[in-house]
Amino acid sequence: MPASRTLFAYSVLALLLGGCAVGPDHRPAQVQAPTDWSAWHGGSAALLGAERKAAPAGVASGDWKAFGDPLLDRLQARALAANHDLQTAALRFAQSRVQRTAAAAQQAPQLNASGSVSRQRQSESGTATRMIDALGSSVANRDQLIRTLSEPYNLYQAGFDASWEIDLWGRVRRSIEAADADTGASAALLQQAQLSVQAEVARSYFELRGAQRELRLARADIAAAAESLELVQARADGGLVTDLDPTRQRTQLAELRARIPMLLQQEAQAMNQITLLAGASPGTLNAELAPPSDGAGDTLEALQASPLPDLALGLPSDVARQRPDIAAAEAQLHAATARIGVAVADLYPRVTLGAGFGYESAGSERFGEWGSRQWHVGPSISLPIFDNGRRRSTVNLRELQQQEAAVAFQQTVLKAWHEIDSALSAYTAERQRHAELVERERSSRDALTLAHARYANGLTDFGVELDARRTLLQARRDQVQSTSRMAVGMVAVYKALGGTMPPAVAAAPG
Numbered sequence: 369m370p371a372s373r374t375l376f377a378y379s380v381l382a383l384l385l386g387g388c389a390v391g392p393d394h395r396p397a398q399v400q401a402p403t404d405w406s407a408w409h410g411g412s413a414a415l416l417g418a419e420r421k422a423a424p425a426g427v428a429s430g431d432w433k434a435f436g437d438p439l440l441d442r443l444q445a446r447a448l449a450a451n452h453d454l455q456t457a458a459l460r461f462a463q464s465r466v467q468r469t470a471a472a473a474q475q476a477p478q479l480n481a482s483g484s485v486s487r488q489r490q491s492e493s494g495t496a497t498r499m500i501d502a503l504g505s506s507v508a509n510r511d512q513l514i515r516t517l518s519e520p521y522n523l524y525q526a527g528f529d530a531s532w533e534i535d536l537w538g539r540v541r542r543s544i545e546a547a548d549a550d551t552g553a554s555a556a557l558l559q560q561a562q563l564s565v566q567a568e569v570a571r572s573y574f575e576l577r578g579a580q581r582e583l584r585l586a587r588a589d590i591a592a593a594a595e596s597l598e599l600v601q602a603r604a605d606g607g608l609v610t611d612l613d614p615t616r617q618r619t620q621l622a623e624l625r626a627r628i629p630m631l632l633q634q635e636a637q638a639m640n641q642i643t644l645l646a647g648a649s650p651g652t653l654n655a656e657l658a659p660p661s662d663g664a665g666d667t668l669e670a671l672q673a674s675p676l677p678d679l680a681l682g683l684p685s686d687v688a689r690q691r692p693d694i695a696a697a698e699a700q701l702h703a704a705t706a707r708i709g710v711a712v713a714d715l716y717p718r719v720t721l722g723a724g725f726g727y728e729s730a731g732s733e734r735f736g737e738w739g740s741r742q743w744h745v746g747p748s749i750s751l752p753i754f755d756n757g758r759r760r761s762t763v764n765l766r767e768l769q770q771q772e773a774a775v776a777f778q779q780t781v782l783k784a785w786h787e788i789d790s791a792l793s794a795y796t797a798e799r800q801r802h803a804e805l806v807e808r809e810r811s812s813r814d815a816l817t818l819a820h821a822r823y824a825n826g827l828t829d830f831g832v833e834l835d836a837r838r839t840l841l842q843a844r845r846d847q848v849q850s851t852s853r854m855a856v857g858m859v860a861v862y863k864a865l866g867g868t869m870p871p872a873v874a875a876a877p878g
Contacts, residue, residue, distance in 0.1 A: 454558075543710050552702070639657050
């Protein structure tokens with residue numbers, strides 16, 4: 369039969385074109401990377417640490433436990449579970465998976481069932497009357513027939529319809545491809561958000577411990593200065609020195625006490641930042657974040673005694689690939705490329721196979737009988753002819769969006785290498801500075817010991833000892849701050865490398 373031959377022809381066409389998908393295919397983007405870590409470096413060669421000149425090695429996985437601080441591990445676990453930014457990123461990832469499911473549903477036939485009961489009446493002057501008039505004299509009892517046809521009646525209908533779009537040009541396949549890429553981008557962005565939250569928690573935690581160490585140091589200095597004031601005042605009361613020496617000591621004591629409010633403010637700010645990242649209200653974590661007694665269990669105390677080692681970096685190309693932001697940018701480029709195919713497919717005809725079966729009866733007596741059945745089956749085609757350039761403009765728009773995504777990918781890669789280079793340079797500079805500050809603190813301590821002995825023996829005035837004490841106090845503060853900045857710098861390196869701790873860091877003292 370003609371209908372059967374037509375259906376067979378469309379089926380053969382579907383099989384022949386089933387593998388056709390218009391639009392460009394996505395090819396994995398090439399991530400430019402230096403041959404070694406010293407090839408791409410901005411700034412002085414003095415900031416090229418030994419690890420950047422060594423031969424690249426494989427990257428070993430690590431985590432924040434390399435710092436050896438159980439409290440930091442608990443804080444990060446709490447932040448990962450309760451941080452609102454992470455919850456938002458997780459919800460967006462879940463949305464992308466649902467959207468992928470919705471796109472994939474287009475591959476399967478669509479089946480709908482329907483049923484209705486309606487009370488109807490036809491017009492006495494409608495199309496049925498015109499047909500009766502056209503029959504002329506052959507119709508007896510015209511008026512009676514019209515009144516009969518116009519009487520109200522109940523219409524019963526029930527059935528189902530099925531339809532399936534033959535994906536001749538790959539519109540559905542490209543839609544699923546774009547949805548898969550969007551899901552990959554959402555997963556990478558979720559990973560990036562997790563890495564950022566972990567880095568922020570670690571950074572704030574080390575800043576908190578640095579402020580608390582400075583507080584402990586300042587209070588110890590205040591106690592020592594108060595004791596020194598008593599000794600100097602006793603010497604002044606005995607006439608051994610002038611009243612200028614106690615006045616100088618009181619000035620230094622007031623200067624030390626003035627630092628306490630500023631350090632307390634820094635401590636409170638760091639605590640609030642950590643509690644915010646953990647999704648808690650201010651003050652919730654005060655007990656946990658309180659300074660360790662006598663410095664016991666303080667990560668910075670361990671780093672002060674034995675700083676983090678030089679980094680052992682892996683292959684630059686591997687490091688670039690593992691960064692979540694680069695993975696997200698590449699997935700977004702993939703999605704933009706696939707959407708070009710969706711837009712191009714809309715330029716071509718759509719062929720849909722449809723079928724339906726049901727019952728219709730003007731009255732309940734015969735509803736459901738075999739003679740009340742009705743059905744249809746066959747293909748339908750939708751051919752775009754004229755839309756004033758709308759579809760073609762959509763193709764151009766998708767191509768421009770794909771070019772924008774390509775530029776964004778290249779920019780993300782470039783920014784990643786700048787971030788890596790800056791983090792490594794900052795960490796190397798702070799390590800070099802810390803080594804000099806350690807030597808400075810040792811020399812200042814020796815100078816204070818000598819100045820105190822000379823003052824006690826009456827060889828110099830108190831001003832010499834006071835200057836030596838101030839120099840030592842500043843050297844100790846600078847060393848404490850440098851230790852904190854070095855730990856923060858290590859966090860920045862960890863984040864810049866995409867969340868993989870280099871092997872040497874895993875051996876850091878805890």
